[in-house]
Amino acid sequence: MDGKNIKYRIGKSYVAQIVTTIFAFACVIPLLFILGFIIKAGITKINWHFLVSIPKPVGESGGGIVNALVGSILIIFCASLIAIPIGILAGIYLSENGKTRLAYWCRLCVDILQGVPSIVIGIIAYFWLVKPLGGFSALSGSVALAIMMLPIVIRSTEETLKLLPSSLQEAAFALGMPFHRVMFKVVVPVGISGILSGVMLAIARITGETAPLLFTAFGNPYLSFNITKPMQSLPHLIYDYATSPYDDWKNLAWGASVILLLWVLLLNIFTKLITRKWKVQL
Amino acid sequence: MDTSAKNSVITRSDLPLRVINSTPETIARAQKKVRRSFRQIRTETVFRRTLTIMGLIMIILVLGILLTLIIQSLPSIKSLGLKYLWGKVWDPVQDIYGAWPFLLGTLLSSFLALLISIPFSLAVAIFLGEYFPKGWMPDFLKNAVELIAAVPSVIYGFWGLAVLVPIVRNLENHIGVEPVGVGIFSSSLILAIMIIPYAASLGRSMIQMVPSPLKEAAYGLGATRWEVIRSVVLPYTKSGLFAGVLLSLGRALGETMAVTMVIGNTSLIPKNIFAPGNTMASVIANEFTEADKPVYLSALIELGLVLFLVTVVINLIGKKIIDRFTQ
Amino acid sequence: MESTIIKSRNFNASFGSNHVVKNVNIDIPRNHVIAVMGPSGCGKTTYLRCINRMHELIPGATSEGEMTINNENIYDMHPIFVRQKIGMVFQRPNPFPNLSIYDNVIAGYKLNGIKLPKAERDRIVEHSLTRVALWKEVKDSLNKKGSFLSGGQQQRLCIARAVAMEPEVLLFDEPTSALDPISTSTVEELFHELKANYTLIIVTHNMQQAARVSDKTAFFYLGELVEYDETKIMFTNPKDNRTQNYITGRFS
Ligand SMILES: Nc1ncnc2c1ncn2[C@@H]1O[C@H](COP(=O)(O)OP(=O)(O)OP(=O)(O)O)[C@@H](O)[C@H]1O
Ligand SMILES: [Mg+2]
Numbered sequence: 001m002d003g004k005n006i007k008y009r010i011g012k013s014y015v016a017q018i019v020t021t022i023f024a025f026a027c028v029i030p031l032l033f034i035l036g037f038i039i040k041a042g043i044t045k046i047n048w049h050f051l052v053s054i055p056k057p058v059g060e061s062g063g064g065i066v067n068a069l070v071g072s073i074l075i076i077f078c079a080s081l082i083a084i085p086i087g088i089l090a091g092i093y094l095s096e097n098g099k100t101r102l103a104y105w106c107r108l109c110v111d112i113l114q115g116v117p118s119i120v121i122g123i124i125a126y127f128w129l130v131k132p133l134g135g136f137s138a139l140s141g142s143v144a145l146a147i148m149m150l151p152i153v154i155r156s157t158e159e160t161l162k163l164l165p166s167s168l169q170e171a172a173f174a175l176g177m178p179f180h181r182v183m184f185k186v187v188v189p190v191g192i193s194g195i196l197s198g199v200m201l202a203i204a205r206i207t208g209e210t211a212p213l214l215f216t217a218f219g220n221p222y223l224s225f226n227i228t229k230p231m232q233s234l235p236h237l238i239y240d241y242a243t244s245p246y247d248d249w250k251n252l253a254w255g256a257s258v259i260l261l262l263w264v265l266l267l268n269i270f271t272k273l274i275t276r277k278w279k280v281q282l
Numbered sequence: 283m284d285t286s287a288k289n290s291v292i293t294r295s296d297l298p299l300r301v302i303n304s305t306p307e308t309i310a311r312a313q314k315k316v317r318r319s320f321r322q323i324r325t326e327t328v329f330r331r332t333l334t335i336m337g338l339i340m341i342i343l344v345l346g347i348l349l350t351l352i353i354q355s356l357p358s359i360k361s362l363g364l365k366y367l368w369g370k371v372w373d374p375v376q377d378i379y380g381a382w383p384f385l386l387g388t389l390l391s392s393f394l395a396l397l398i399s400i401p402f403s404l405a406v407a408i409f410l411g412e413y414f415p416k417g418w419m420p421d422f423l424k425n426a427v428e429l430i431a432a433v434p435s436v437i438y439g440f441w442g443l444a445v446l447v448p449i450v451r452n453l454e455n456h457i458g459v460e461p462v463g464v465g466i467f468s469s470s471l472i473l474a475i476m477i478i479p480y481a482a483s484l485g486r487s488m489i490q491m492v493p494s495p496l497k498e499a500a501y502g503l504g505a506t507r508w509e510v511i512r513s514v515v516l517p518y519t520k521s522g523l524f525a526g527v528l529l530s531l532g533r534a535l536g537e538t539m540a541v542t543m544v545i546g547n548t549s550l551i552p553k554n555i556f557a558p559g560n561t562m563a564s565v566i567a568n569e570f571t572e573a574d575k576p577v578y579l580s581a582l583i584e585l586g587l588v589l590f591l592v593t594v595v596i597n598l599i600g601k602k603i604i605d606r607f608t609q
Numbered sequence: 610m611e612s613t614i615i616k617s618r619n620f621n622a623s624f625g626s627n628h629v630v631k632n633v634n635i636d637i638p639r640n641h642v643i644a645v646m647g648p649s650g651c652g653k654t655t656y657l658r659c660i661n662r663m664h665e666l667i668p669g670a671t672s673e674g675e676m677t678i679n680n681e682n683i684y685d686m687h688p689i690f691v692r693q694k695i696g697m698v699f700q701r702p703n704p705f706p707n708l709s710i711y712d713n714v715i716a717g718y719k720l721n722g723i724k725l726p727k728a729e730r731d732r733i734v735e736h737s738l739t740r741v742a743l744w745k746e747v748k749d750s751l752n753k754k755g756s757f758l759s760g761g762q763q764q765r766l767c768i769a770r771a772v773a774m775e776p777e778v779l780l781f782d783e784p785t786s787a788l789d790p791i792s793t794s795t796v797e798e799l800f801h802e803l804k805a806n807y808t809l810i811i812v813t814h815n816m817q818q819a820a821r822v823s824d825k826t827a828f829f830y831l832g833e834l835v836e837y838d839e840t841k842i843m844f845t846n847p848k849d850n851r852t853q854n855y856i857t858g859r860f861s
Contacts, residue, residue, distance in 0.1 A: 027402050027406055027426070028426045106341055117537075120536070239543070243543060
């Protein structure tokens with residue numbers, strides 16, 4: 001091999017590294033553009049009035065998004081109420097019964113559920129709740145979102161608990177503790193950071209979901225606290241007003257986008273902090 | 283692990299727990315302890331059953347979804363038959379239902395998005411997995427890529443509508459196609475950004491799993507860094523990377539809001555990649571609440587069924603490949 | 610006089626089709642220290658875990674035969690009762706990492722939801738920690754996490770945790786194998802103290818340890834109980850030549 005050839009190969013390696021780096025960081029550019037643009041367009045729309053009043057009809061400027069904020073909080077709260085207990089219990093089931101047949105199928109179904117498009121979940125909630133109950137309701141939206149949360153909560157619970165050493169459980173069993181106390185008093189508290197971060201991720205994910213709400217919570221231009229009636233939510237409001245032809249409404253949607261973005265961002269940061277802070281040293 | 287299923291007969295002889303200093307209080311306490319232990323045993327049994335039921339619920343949930351979709355699309359399957367899937371016209375007013383425009387729209391936008399995103403996600407995977415696994419710069423990149431996945435799709439859609447569509451319209455003006463802006467191409471661009479994280483993060487963990495002796499052997503033979511990546515890392519992780527691409531594809535196929543907002547929502551067969559169109563998800567989102575005839579609604583749900591089946595198959599194949607790779 | 614507390618007759622245990630404890634017959638006298646010895650993989654741990662029904666926690670693990678405590682069949686009781694009567698200390702110290710030292714000692718009550726008056730709790734904690742000779746070392750840092758202690762201290766904390774439940778029998782699975790010599794001798798001294806109130810069954814690989822601490826010794830080989838006798842006799846005049854070989858180090 002002559003020196004020229006080696007130089008060529010080393011050069012090629014450098015070029016490849018540079019190209020890879022450029023492509024990798026190119027991903028960040030659209031993200032920065034999107035974040036920058038939305039914050040620029042929306043931040044000026046946000047003030048106290050924006051947060052506490054409902055949207056104005058076409059033609060009037062001003063108005064706010066309180067109906068969507070309240071709606072989002074209520075819908076997500078109900079979804080969490082459904083998904084967190086079921087998710088954690090199912091996660092415990094999977095981590096404890098790892099090799100049984102039922103667990104195999106259960107795990108398969110969780111995998112499937114994770115990939116189901118959100119719009120399909122919307123259809124399902126429509127037929128399971130909206131139609132039987134005779135109308136759109138925030139509750140049906142919550143159920144749809146809960147179904148979307150489940151796989152994330154289950155998987156994170158299962159993965160977290162599986163990583164804990166078996167000596168932990170044995171220590172508890174050896175003290176004569178019944179199974180449920182071993183789980184809730186020892187295993188879950190030690191794995192709480194992992195479980196919580198899964199829960200937070202799940203909440204962050206459903207906060208931005210619109211598709212399952214289109215035919216369930218349906219949207220509502222007024223402030224409502226009744227979960228058996230249609231209800232507005234942040235992403236739904238953004239969708240409705242962003243695709244409307246009116247500038248006032250679009251402005252409202254920009255403001256709402258910033259709020260939604262902040263919400264999701266904070267949840268993600270919070271998740272990271274939890275994982276770091278609450279981690280029990282084994 | 284089932285401790286109590288067998289041998290869980292409780293005999294009376296369990297009762298006397300040892301009482302060290304037997305004063306009336308300590309004896310009373312021991313009795314109380316025994317009583318609560320019996321209570322706990324019952325709770326334990328209930329708890330175990332509850333866990334199993336939770337496991338069952340997941341299975342029932344997925345079967346329920348499948349069944350609901352099938353039952354609700356029966357009217358359409360019965361009256362339209364299989365040719366529904368390649369019917370070229372969708373005109374609910376005339377009661378003509380053909381799904382081909384949406385299948386085509388979905389395939390075009392998803393695969394175009396995949397094509398655009400693969401170089402970027404691969405670059406991220408190689409950069410984070412091989413070149414710089416640690417440090418503040420890769421940390422920043424990692425968090426940024428995670429953030430891409432965290433931004434709600436309706437925000438991508440809004441941004442696309444406000445910023446990307448005018449840019450694409452300009453571009454279309456330049457290359458001389460009808461300048462609508464909205465269309466397959468715009469939605470592919472948005473989708474491409476949105477699906478980068480899925481393939482990237484999976485690819486990264488796969489690349490990090492390449493055993494270092496393998497790489498060292500190649501370095502030992504005098505290979506350059508790039509040659510090691512080309513001839514060791516990439517071939518070794520090929521199936522894992524493919525699984526990442528599959529998962530990305532699954533996301534792209536099912537993505538609804540961002541696409542609905544920028545694809546143009548027409549039921550005509552797209553003439554080229556710049557033309558407006560509709561995907562399966564976007565047509566459901568748009569027309570579901572307007573569908574006034576049973577067959578119309580049912581035809582939409584059949585689209586949902588197809589979408590469900592396709593994404594399930596893609597995801598399961600992806601997961602199987604990952605499982606095999608990680609073992 | 611000696612009264613038998615634990616007795617097994619024709620006791621067998623398996624992991625799936627792997628038969629690891631074969632036909633064990635043994636009588637364990639109250640308030641004695643019993644050492645269980647034998648080459649690696651001969652089923653000592655498995656047998657020990659059968660005594661308080663920890664064995665069945667492993668998927669696929671089965672057992673059959675008679676195992677009694679005070680002439681009552683352990684396998685007719687609920688495991689919760691068994692494990693409250695028969696405490697266990699493991700090879701690696703495993704204090705609850707999320708609990709303080711204080712709460713670790715009282716864990717058997719606290720985590721079981723047994724409410725005790727504060728004075729009573731304090732008494733149990735002090736009493737148990739004193740028993741394991743840890744009280745002086747930790748009495749000023751009872752609110753620190755248990756995992757901050759040294760390995761030997763953690764192991765004594767785990768013993769205190771088991772002792773606090775006032776069991777009748779304490780099982781130890783190689784309790785000193787993860788400890789340094791000084792901690793080891795502290796724990797060994799403990800055994801003498803504990804003997805007055807409890808029956809101790811100790812699995813160990815260390816023959817000097819067995820000779821030092823135990824009253825009787827059981828020798829396991831390939832799942833069978835080969836010999837079981839007074840420790841002095843076992844080490845001076847074993848009857849079975851497999852025991853002889855083991856003690857003289859001819860196989861390990
Ligand atoms: N969790 C398990 N699953 C399946 N088989 C096991 C398990 N634990 C132990 N075994 C098997 O049971 C046999 C006895 O193991 P055991 O742990 O009782 O041996 P031991 O005498 O305690 O050995 P050591 O002195 O090394 O601790 C071993 O041959 C092992 O193969
Ligand atoms: Mg052992």
